Amino acid sequence: MLPRLPSLNGLRAFECAARHLSFTRAAEELSVTQTAISHQIRRLEDELGVRLFLRSKDGLALTEEGSAYFPGVRSAFRELRHSTERLLESSDHSVLTISTLVSVASKWLLPRLPSFREAHPEIDVRISAMTRLVDFRKVGVDAAIRYGNGEWPGLRADWLMSDEIFPVCSPRLLTGDKPLKTPADLAHHPLLQVSGLTANDWNDWLHAAGQPPLTAKGPRLTFDLAMMAVQTAIDGQGVCIGRSTYVDDDLRAGRLVAPFDLRLKSSSGFYFVTPQENAESKKIVAFRQWLSEVL
Structure with missing residues (x-):
């Protein structure tokens, strides 16, 4: 027996x-x-x-x-x-559910997604945009684009890209009554920032730019979502401490400008994250390969 x-x-x-x-x-x-x-x-x-x-x-x-x-x-x-x-x-599982930050979804992923849909019309993509980490097994998410150091127990993390941190603003702020010509001129404008992991970006950049503590304590507007801070900067209401992932498209389109040359390299980065047991499924492999091609 x-x-x-x-x-x-x-x-x-x-x-x-x-x-x-x-x-x-x-x-x-x-x-x-x-x-x-x-x-x-x-x-x-x-x-x-x-x-x-x-x-x-x-x-x-x-x-x-x-x-x-x-x-x-x-x-x-x-x-x-x-x-x-x-x-x-x-059977019926041609649906790929991706979780990511709202800013990454709206400013980086969604503008590029049509090329994936064209290459893989058999895969239906669902984007779940949220600010918190998800439990893949509890919420039915297949993969995520996460920001961090790449260490999440039980998950496969594939490096995607790093961020650069630098101020951005509307082109209108380069001229006018209080033109932005040097970092010291930031003292005359509201500083726009995002809460959470990036809340200290302004302080880090100002320190690197050699600005006095008084500048770092200037008036601030803080937002929960990066896309809100970026839109406020586009509207000319202040200077946003931007990250390349979610401001590069607006810079290329001329909606924003980077008034200074100094850029800080972030110590963390973005990863494509999947549970180990699903990491080699066809739909996830297809999306991972596509990400490597568009970066």
Whole structure:
């Protein structure tokens, strides 16, 4: 008789913990607690009658038995994922849902999207624009364009592009009663900025430009969405601290100008992010390839 298969939950916990060599990262990927992972592994070890992990103050390691067991379990889960993808893609799953920031969607992604639709008319694209990170498994999102350092447990992150930080304004502000000729002239104009991750952009740029603290404490207008700050700058109501990702198109169109040459390189960047188990599905591979071509 064939041996009875052990608990699927236990095998899943083992595969994930063995891949990361961490119960904590396995818990994050599977959206459960670290205690739950530990209990599932313990039950699996009891069921099999062997120890799979060595636990010590220095970290987690596979036993000899665990090292021998892991490749087969990992291969089985990969095959399950691929079989499921093929099943879903052969039915009605030609819809690709992308989550990204509102500013990236409106200022960068949407103007370029027609070329993807032309190349892949069989894939329906849905854009979910939001300011918070999403849980892929809970909200039905296939992939995301995220800003950060590329480290998200359980997710594949492919580098897309970096940002440059610099002031932008309406061409009208270069002339008039208080023309913008040097960074010191910023003291005479409202400074437009975006809250959240980019809230300190003005202070960083002004410091790099050698401007005194008084300039950095000048009047500000703060917005939740970058597109609102950019539109306010286009309307001539102040100078926006822009990021190349969402101001380059307006610069090319002449709606905005960059009054100064100084640009700061952001330490983070944009990534195309997908759950590891779906990273090689046809629709995601197609979108990833398209992104590499339009950048």
